[in-house]
Amino acid sequence: GAVVSQHPSRVICKSGTSVKIECRSLDFQATTMFWYRQFPKQSLMLMATSNEGSKATYEQGVEKDKFLINHASLTLSTLTVTSAHPEDSSFYICSARRDTTYEQYFGPGTRLTVT
């Protein structure tokens, strides 16, 4: 079956530093990937749509300069949280849409804690 990985699975960083999270589709190509954020005991909120070879599309209220997205290849999208603050602590989940079938597959998530 289709597999999407995220790295790291858990990260703790100091306030003011930047953190990069990777999302990889392991056995299929994904021109489009999605980044979600989930606060404790809440639903997933779409942050942005990542498109290979072009700029990401951000949802309303999401700061594009704070959450940098790079989709450099058909199997890799990265989310960089710049100048992280404690309120950025959250569970970040990506999904990858298979090019041939448009089915989406979710990664296992990355838990970010900013101290």
Place this chain on the structure above:
Amino acid sequence: GEDVEQSLFLSVREGDSSVINCTYTDSSSTYLYWYKQEPGAGLQLLTYIFSNMDMKQDQRLTVLLNKKDKHLSLRIADTQTGDSAIYFCAETGTSGTYKYIFGTGTRLKVLA
């Protein structure tokens, strides 16, 4: 915009059936999904239903779709303690980019 609502909590006894409900507002949804999320983990796709179907059954899971009322339900037969988790329904929106709109999530607790 699109909105997907679920009841927050459901508690059932082991062996009973669980029914988790979801209402949505986007009548042009193409696919509707049910995902399971265990503590600290990602999303596990349980099942999905195409919008032209009324019912889909997959082992212990039965999905019912009422397009007129925009109501989706997930029935879990013979609920086990391992079914305790948060269940999210999701729909594909109308933007054409296949963005998922997730429901608020229902926390299912199965009592032994």
